[in-house]
Amino acid sequence: MTFVTVSLLLLVIALGTYFQTVTGFGLAMIVIGISSGAELTSVPFIATVVSLISLVNSAVALPKHLHHIDWRIANTTLLGIVPSSIIGVVLLNFLNTQATSILEFLLGAVIVYSGISFALRPKQRDTESSLKSFFIVGFISGLCGGLFGMPGPPVIFHLYRQPLAMPVIRNMLLLMFACTAFSRTFYEVITVGLSKDTLVISAIAVPCVAIVTLLAQRYPPPISATSMRRITFVTLVIIGLGLVIGSLKDLGFSF
Structure with missing residues (x-):
């Protein structure tokens, strides 16, 4: 990879990290969406990098908060997450080789869905959903997560509707994202291995993410949290629509 490409990737990762620090989400969607849309790198490559970054962050943040996790719900959800993560990686490798435009369309659609679903504040339920629903959402x-390196939208929306304390929700999400990242990374390691570029970019990105996180916490944007979330929603929808329109043009549709 050229110096310019690496620099642009780190800039995109820093941007995604900043949004995630001040809003609580957005890292994977912004990084993967912009990188793919700008053709900086392939979806499989940047999805693996994001997974490795997520693993490092989870390894640091999660161990001290395991007591907040509702293991009955978490285990049921993970029964769906782990096998489907591997299925997603297999589909990703197939689509990236056989139908790049279809992959970009699916990626764009997921990002648009994410932006819209996060904009709609989920109404909290009075009682917990069934364990079956957690398995389905986990799957x-x-x-x-396997396809795009971003498992967030379905499980975030579902958990935020549950009558659970915020520390429980946050740490269960962290656990689920970590397990998704571990599953897809482990599968890649034992099947095709990790490229030198993947390891180098990930190694450089980890301190970049740490520095940007500290700066964002110390110097938050001079606007309200609600306004920042709205900016993030709009950003995600624009990125997603750009990918959808671009992929449709590649498939022969005219606008």
Whole structure:
């Protein structure tokens, strides 16, 4: 990879990290969406990098908060996440080789869906959903995580509707994202291995993410949290629509 490409990737990762620090989400969607749309790198490559970054962050943040996790819900959700994460990686490798435009369309559609679903504040339920629903949501999230390296939208929306304390929700999400990242990374390691570029970019990105996170916490944007979330929603929808329109043009559709 050229110096310019590496620099642009780190800039995109820094941007995604900043949004995630001040809003609580957006890292994977912004990084993967912009990198793919700008043709900086392939979806499989940047999805693996994001997974490795997520693993490092989870390894640091999660161990001290395991007592917040509702293991009955978490285990059921993970039963869906782990196998579907591997299925997602297999589909990703197939689509990246056989139908890049279709892959970009799916990626764009997921990002648009994410922006819209996050904009709609989920109404909290009075009682917990059934364990079956957690398994189904886990399976869908794992598939998204395997395909695009971003399992967030389905499981985030579902968990935020549950009558659970915020520390429980946050740490269960962290656990689920970590397990998704581990599953897809482990599968790649034992099947095709990790390229030198993947390891180098990930190694450089980890301190970049740490520095940007500290700066964002110390110097938050001079606007309200609500306004910042709206900016993030709009950003995600624009990125997603750009990918969808570009992929449709590649498939022969005219506008």
